[in-house]
Amino acid sequence: xxxxxxxxxxLDFLLGLxxxxxxxxxxxxxxxxxxxxxxxxxAHAAALIRLEDKVTAKVWYRTExxxxxxxxxxxxxxxxxxxxxxxWEDGMFFLPIYENGFCGGIQLLPKGTxxxxxxxxxFLNVAWTGLKEVTYLVQSYYIIDELKARFNTILETxxxxxxxxxxxxxxxxxxxxxxRILTLESGENHPTAxxxxxxxxxxxxxxxxxxxxxxxxxxxxxxxxxxxxxWIFGDPxxxxxxxxxxxxxxxxxxxxxxxxxxxxxxxxATVQLNELNAExxxxxxxxxxxxxxKSDFLANMSHEIRTPMNGVIGMTSLLSxxxxxxxxxxxxxxxxxxxxxxxxxxxxxxxxxxxxSGKMExxxxxxxxNTVIEETYDLLSVKANEKGLDLxxxxxxxxxxEINGDITRLRxxxxxxxxxxxxxxxxGEIFIHVINKGxxxxxxxxxxxxxxxxxxxxxxxxFYKLFESFSQVDSSTTRKFGGTGLxxxxxxxxxRLMGGDIRVESTLGQGSSxxxxxxVHANRKIKQFEPKASPDLEDLKGKRVLVIDxxxxxxxxxxxxxxxxxxxxxxFNNYADALKVLKSTSFDLAILDMVMPDKDGVEVGQLIKGxxxxxxxxxxxxxxxxxxxxxxxxxxxxxxxxxxxxHAQIYRTIQEVLTKRVKAAPTSTEPDxxxxxHIPLHILIAEDIPINQKLLSRSLQKLGYTPDLANNGREALxxxxxxxxxxxxxxxxxxEMDGLEATRIILDTYPRGQRPIIIATTxxxxxxxxxxxxxxxxxxxxxxxxxxxxxxxxxxxxxxxIFETHENGMAEL
Amino acid sequence: MKMxxxxxxxxxxxxxxxxxxxDTELMAEVIKEFIKCIPIYLGELDAAIREQDFSQIxxxxxxxxxxxxxxxxxALASLLQQMEISADQPTEVHNIPGYLAQVHxxxxxxxxxxxxxxxxxxx
Numbered sequence: 001x002x003x004x005x006x007x008x009x010x011l012d013f014l015l016g017l018x019x020x021x022x023x024x025x026x027x028x029x030x031x032x033x034x035x036x037x038x039x040x041x042x043a044h045a046a047a048l049i050r051l052e053d054k055v056t057a058k059v060w061y062r063t064e065x066x067x068x069x070x071x072x073x074x075x076x077x078x079x080x081x082x083x084x085x086x087x088w089e090d091g092m093f094f095l096p097i098y099e100n101g102f103c104g105g106i107q108l109l110p111k112g113t114x115x116x117x118x119x120x121x122x123f124l125n126v127a128w129t130g131l132k133e134v135t136y137l138v139q140s141y142y143i144i145d146e147l148k149a150r151f152n153t154i155l156e157t158x159x160x161x162x163x164x165x166x167x168x169x170x171x172x173x174x175x176x177x178x179x180r181i182l183t184l185e186s187g188e189n190h191p192t193a194x195x196x197x198x199x200x201x202x203x204x205x206x207x208x209x210x211x212x213x214x215x216x217x218x219x220x221x222x223x224x225x226x227x228x229x230x231w232i233f234g235d236p237x238x239x240x241x242x243x244x245x246x247x248x249x250x251x252x253x254x255x256x257x258x259x260x261x262x263x264x265x266x267x268x269a270t271v272q273l274n275e276l277n278a279e280x281x282x283x284x285x286x287x288x289x290x291x292x293x294k295s296d297f298l299a300n301m302s303h304e305i306r307t308p309m310n311g312v313i314g315m316t317s318l319l320s321x322x323x324x325x326x327x328x329x330x331x332x333x334x335x336x337x338x339x340x341x342x343x344x345x346x347x348x349x350x351x352x353x354x355x356x357s358g359k360m361e362x363x364x365x366x367x368x369x370n371t372v373i374e375e376t377y378d379l380l381s382v383k384a385n386e387k388g389l390d391l392x393x394x395x396x397x398x399x400x401x402e403i404n405g406d407i408t409r410l411r412x413x414x415x416x417x418x419x420x421x422x423x424x425x426x427x428g429e430i431f432i433h434v435i436n437k438g439x440x441x442x443x444x445x446x447x448x449x450x451x452x453x454x455x456x457x458x459x460x461x462x463f464y465k466l467f468e469s470f471s472q473v474d475s476s477t478t479r480k481f482g483g484t485g486l487x488x489x490x491x492x493x494x495x496r497l498m499g500g501d502i503r504v505e506s507t508l509g510q511g512s513s514x515x516x517x518x519x520v521h522a523n524r525k526i527k528q529f530e531p532k533a534s535p536d537l538e539d540l541k542g543k544r545v546l547v548i549d550x551x552x553x554x555x556x557x558x559x560x561x562x563x564x565x566x567x568x569x570x571x572f573n574n575y576a577d578a579l580k581v582l583k584s585t586s587f588d589l590a591i592l593d594m595v596m597p598d599k600d601g602v603e604v605g606q607l608i609k610g611x612x613x614x615x616x617x618x619x620x621x622x623x624x625x626x627x628x629x630x631x632x633x634x635x636x637x638x639x640x641x642x643x644x645x646x647h648a649q650i651y652r653t654i655q656e657v658l659t660k661r662v663k664a665a666p667t668s669t670e671p672d673x674x675x676x677x678h679i680p681l682h683i684l685i686a687e688d689i690p691i692n693q694k695l696l697s698r699s700l701q702k703l704g705y706t707p708d709l710a711n712n713g714r715e716a717l718x719x720x721x722x723x724x725x726x727x728x729x730x731x732x733x734x735x736e737m738d739g740l741e742a743t744r745i746i747l748d749t750y751p752r753g754q755r756p757i758i759i760a761t762t763x764x765x766x767x768x769x770x771x772x773x774x775x776x777x778x779x780x781x782x783x784x785x786x787x788x789x790x791x792x793x794x795x796x797x798x799x800x801x802i803f804e805t806h807e808n809g810m811a812e813l
Numbered sequence: 814m815k816m817x818x819x820x821x822x823x824x825x826x827x828x829x830x831x832x833x834x835x836d837t838e839l840m841a842e843v844i845k846e847f848i849k850c851i852p853i854y855l856g857e858l859d860a861a862i863r864e865q866d867f868s869q870i871x872x873x874x875x876x877x878x879x880x881x882x883x884x885x886x887x888a889l890a891s892l893l894q895q896m897e898i899s900a901d902q903p904t905e906v907h908n909i910p911g912y913l914a915q916v917h918x919x920x921x922x923x924x925x926x927x928x929x930x931x932x933x934x935x936x
Contacts, residue, residue: 691846691880695832698839733875763879785883788834 004042006119010126013040017130026138030061033134034106037127038063041120043110050104051078057104068107081105086124088115095128100139106131156186161260163198165191166253181241181260198258205231223247230267240267294357305346313339313753317801348486351412355493362497365722366523367407369395369447370647373432375682375723376414377644383422384644388595390429391418391644394557397564398436399447400522407722409494410518414451416487417514421453425511428454431553443521446500450515457508466504467492491516539655541566544586548578548604549593549620554645558591561647565654575604582608587615589657594621605636616657620645642704649706681726681799683707686716686742687761688734692784696729696761699788703795713742720746725756726802727795729782732762732773740776747777757798761786819933823923825885826930832883841934844927847884850877851920862913870909871900884927889919 016036020029030048038046045067048060057074080087080094081103087094093108093115114120155162161178165171172191179186182197202211211231218226225246233239242263248255316336324332354360377384377391384391414432421430430453437446458466467488488502491514495502499519506512545567547558555571562569570585572578575598578590590608594601605617616638638657641649683700685707687693693709700707708723710716712734719725730739743758760773760781773781782794816835818826826840833839854877861869878893896912899905 689876689880690850691843691883694839694842694846695883698836698842699834702834702836733872735872763875763882784879785828785832787832 004114004117004119006117006123009040009042010123013037013123013127014130016040017134020134021137026142027061029134029138033131034061034063037106037108037131041108041110041123041127042114043108045109047107048104049077049107050102051081054078060104067109077105078103086121086128091115093124095124095131097132097135099132099136101143102135102139159262161258163194163258163260164248164255165194165258166255168254171253171255178258178260202231205233206235206237207232218245230263232267237268238264240264242266291357294353301350305350309339309343309346313343348490351490352486352493355490355497360494360497362406362409364404365407366402366404367722368402369399369434370401371723372407372411372414373434374644374646376411376418376432378682379415380418380422381644383419384430387422387425388427389422389425390551390554392429392551392554392557393432393434393644394560395434395647396436399434400436400445402523403445403447403520404523405498405518405520408724409498413491413494413516414449416491417451420487420514421451421455421512425453425455428511429551429553437517444519445522446517446519448515448517450513452511452513454511456512457510458504458506458512459508460506463504463506467502488514539659540651542568543588543658544568544570545654546578546582546587546590547571547592548575548590548596548601549573550596551593554593558650561650562654565651567654575599575607578604579607582612589616589618589654591618591620594619602636609636618653618657646706681705681795681802682723684710684716684719684725684728684756686710686713686728686734686739687731688712689731692731692761696786696791699786699791702788703792713737713739713745716742717745720750720756724754727757727759727798729761730758730778732760732769739778740773743777757802759794759798819929821926821930823886823888823919823926824881824930825887828885829883837934841931843883844931844934847880848924848927848931850880851924854880855916855920858913858916862909865906867900867906871897874900886923889916889923892916892919 013036017033020032023029023032034046034048037043045062045064047062047068049057049068049072050060051057051074055074057072057077059068059072062068077094081096081098083096085096087096091109093110094105095108096105097103108124110120155175158175159177161175161181163172163174163178163182169191172189172194174182174184174186174189174194176186178184182194182201184193184197202208202215205211207230211229214226214229218224218229225244227244229243229245231241231243233241240263242261244259244261246257248257313336316332316339320329320332320336351360373393373395377393381391418430418432430451433450433452435448435450437448439445492502495516495518500517502514502516504512504514540562543566545562547555547562547569549555549558549571550573552573555573559569559571570581570587572581575596592601592604596604599607601619601621605619608615608617617636619637619640620643621640639653641653683705685693685696685700687696687709688711697707697709707729708719708725710719713730714737716728716730717737720728730743732739739760746755746758749755757780758778760778761784762769762773762781763784770781780794780798782790816830816837818830829840829843833843854873857873858870858877861867861873874893874897878890878897881887881890881893892912892915896909896916899908899912
């Protein structure tokens with residue numbers, strides 16, 4: 001080949017490339033570059049190869065159609081492309097190009113022996129640099145174009161209107177949504193046109209003054225951004241734009257980016273929500289005022305009504321203790337009964353209102369399950385006795401003995417249910433059964449109480465009415481049986497407050513069961529004020545007991561109870577079968593019920609004693625002691641128990657009889673301090689000296705009571721917080737808190753009618769001391785040493801008043 | 814009910830029998846409590862007199878007086894009544910040590926009799 005001036009050719013090549021840098025047509029750039037390269041390289045052919053991926057290589061441009069038509073070797077080419085030197089192989093040069101995302105190279109077929117010419121190689125290196133530059137440029141244009149296309153798509157797709165205006169006021173751009181809003185063409189727009197359009201738009205807004213104010217504040221500070229600028233259109237509002245504007249800098253261009261978002265739905269929803277909130281706030285304020293008014297009313301009415309009612313009932317009670325003729329007594333009784341009914345109705349209504357208004361709060365104090373049932377029965381025993389109904393209960397052994405809860409409210413529920421049971425039952429029994437329905441992971445028991453009667457029953461289609469307020473199953477029963485129709489409604493609400501619910505099961509003519517559940521924790525720290533002897537079951541273990549009672553439920557209870565104490569019990573509902581068994585089986589004890597068909601308990605006792613004189617007998621009777629007609633039978637029984645029967649008492653009686661610690665039955669030569677009108681009383685002894693505690697406690701037990709003990713005035717107050725007492729024997733001088741101080745606190749805390757009778761026990765019998773205790777507010781006094789008769793006299797003096805007052809007080813619960 | 818008791822000089826079984834309504838078991842319990850409480854009360858009295866704590870003297874004397882009356886120990890009860898009254902009157906407090914001395918004289922024979930009675934009850 002003639003001498004080629006490679007340096008000149010290299011320069012010419014580069015000069016030839018230069019104009020291409022302004023070309024925007026990528027394909028033309030590549031084609032022209034390749035043509036220049038062939039010309040100045042004096043080559044046969046050249047091809048631009050791009051590696052698409054690791055396994056694909058494509059010829060993008062070839063100067064000759066026939067050049068490089070055989071399959072390429074992507075792997076080899078990739079290795080070459082990633083290298084940094086020109087490759088000479090198989091008579092061809094490969095100039096690798098790896099620039100700005102382009103991976104590939106140029107394959108060159110040189111002429112003749114140019115490959116050996118050093119000048120040619122120098123040319124190739126210069127050309128290679130130029131080609132790489134061009135590729136880089138083309139790639140950049142390509143990337144920019146791609147980005148431009150992508151952002152254009154995004155800007156056209158988003159729902160917002162986007163506007164850009166440069167600071168210099170030369171360029172402006174808006175997407176199609178912004179163009180629609182501003183009624184302009186999308187794309188490039190002169191900034192003046194855009195500004196004018198925005199101004200027009202602002203002037204159409206109904207809140208243009210606010211917009212102007214906000215705008216003025218915004219534009220007064222350069223470089224500020226604004227967000228959530230509301231432009232509201234129409235009355236009523238049909239469009240709301242949320243406008244934001246931020247400074248923007250891109251390369252050397254500074255400007256502002258405006259974004260218009262259609263906020264119509266959100267704005268209208270917010271307006272509506274605000275209106276609703278304002279309305280709710282008004283209603284809440286009104287409800288609060290009404291609630292407060294209701295609470296104030298409740299509190300006032302409770303006091304205003306109860307105060308005169310207590311006065312009426314208290315005065316009636318005092319009146320009944322004065323000298324009255326028969327007619328006057330009858331009138332006073334009617335006033336008393338009417339007053340008590342009125343108090344009961346008022347209490348129901350006030351209680352119901354309190355619960356409905358959410359003002360009822362429950363206590364959480366420990367109490368014994370047996371206690372709440374026994375107290376309920378104590379209160380209602382007179383009514384039950386009048387109808388000859390048995391009051392029975394059984395607490396399953398797996399029920400915790402002492403639980404934490406509100407004894408007052410639980411008692412209220414039981415009183416209501418038992419009272420209803422007595423009301424609607426002519427004969428038979430009321431039976432309370434308590435079972436443990438389970439213990440959850442938090443240590444909370446679900447206890448189920450069922451109150452079952454043997455009364456009228458309730459038709460199933462009336463169940464739904466039972467727990468509705470002011471509803472009676474049969475309105476005619478209101479006239480016959482009385483009642484506000486609130487009792488069961490209150491029970492339901494109280495039980496729900498205690499975490500449970502209540503239901504009824506009933507069979508017409510057979511009776512009904514009211515079943516409710518409560519959730520409670522067991523009290524692990526058992527405190528007892530009563531000096532109970534620890535149960536010594538060895539005394540009873542293996543002993544055989546015979547039980548005769550026509551009440552099968554009672555038989556079941558007694559049998560279970562005796563078996564729990566380790567005894568063997570055989571039960572019979574008639575004396576004939578029992579006598580047959582007696583012939584072949586020996587027993588340690590026989591328990592008889594007083595009221596039985598054919599022969600009563602005394603007659604059966606006489607029959608048994610006639611044949612088995614050494615078998616101790618225990619009688620359960622509904623009246624206190626034996627009636628006068630049976631006086632000659634004293635001595636027949638080792639013990640006589642009054643109903644309702646308390647399990648602890650049965651235990652003590654059986655234990656005493658079996659261990660032969662029998663008290664001598666009263667004979668006609670000894671004073672009989674047992675009263676036939678035995679009304680169950682809750683008595684507390686507040687006394688610090690053990691001798692005095694023992695004497696008073698035992699004396700009361702002989703009289704048929706089971707007092708609680710407190711060692712000082714403070715303990716007495718604590719005991720009163722847990723249990724309602726009818727009477728307290730209060731020693732005057734005690735450590736920690738004396739009787740006078742305790743009395744003062746009791747008077748301050750408990751209104752008349754809801755506090756116990758306080759009898760001072762004093763070792764000083766002087767009149768000054770008597771005056772001191774009475775002036776302190778105590779009701780009576782008894783001087784030490786006192787005899788059992790003295791105590792009995794005091795109880796007889798106060799018990800009628802206590803019962804009347806506390807029946808009303810209990811009804812207030 | 815008539816029961817026969819030994820003759821005692823320092824207390825009266827009839828009183829406790831009456832109060833306990835002939836319950837011999839209760840009588841025994843009360844006597845036992847009395848025997849237990851005597852040294853405790855005496856100790857408290859001694860300490861209160863040493864510290865000249867007159868309200869405590871009055872308190873303990875009052876308590877022991879009551880217990881004494883339950884078993885018919887009138888001589889002891891009377892002494893304690895005097896002590897109680899003196900403790901309440903600043904001009905009489907100087908008599909208290911004398912009363913205490915007499916209490917210490919009365920109690921041993923009383924305790925001897927009461928212990929014997931306890932044995933009779935629990936035979």
